[in-house]
Amino acid sequence: MKKSIVLFVLLATFSFVNAQSNAEKESVEKACLNYIEGFYEGDESKLKASLQPSLNKFGFWKNKEGDYEQQNPMSFENALAYARIVLEKKQFPKPDAPKKVEVLDVGNSIASAKITAWWGIDYILLSKRGDKWMIEQVLWEGPLEKS
Template sequence: MEKFITIALFITSMVIGHAQTEHEKVEKACYNYIEGFYEGDTAKLKASLQPELNKFGFWKDKETGNYKQVDHMSYDQALAYAENVKAKKNFAKPNSPKEVEVLNMGNSIAAAKVFAWWGIDYILLSKRDDKWMIEQVLWEGPYEEKS
């Protein structure tokens, strides 16, 4: 009986130890987002983006140094962008920045900051059926070393 209890406790601790925390799930959704664009992987984007995605941002004009608003990107446009990356083999460089910082978490909402080759993104996520999904993205580029 003692062996059975020891084995049961060991298996339970392994399962609990391997279960992703909510924090890790938010990070995973954000890494799927970056890697989906970097690798042209629509499966990763579909796994982390809400179909109602609202993404928009600002790009720094090289000549003037001013930031200009860039057109809105929808869920379908995000997938099309990734498909284009894959078709043209226009993948991100291996040393491209890829960082995720979870800023805050509630029970069903979270905020994260992402560093990618194009710039910095602030991401709002919601928890849907135990899965964290990206709802909103506000970004600014080009990427500059974080301070």
């Protein structure tokens, strides 16, 4: 009888922890999708929902000679301004543009993810603020290589 109770408690604990970790992973995915969709749709509210005001985003773009050059950093305000331009000028990506999120790791208060979008790839670092995952840092490289 004691073994049955111990086994039940262990299984219940495992199920709870697994469900909790799945919920955290889904929350990280949601923050990353808000990020991509915010830029794709020109939706400032999605960016505000996923970006820390102290955002640090920078990356590398391939020049005409084929060399990668570091681009100017993008702040939280720059990200919102970019979204406004996308919406105002209707510069939406093609419907089949990549929109992939891979959650790499989720800790108690930090997480990492890889995003594939029309502009290339982004590596994302997130922090948990209260019960919400927020993007702190982005390091990106574009464009995607044609295969």
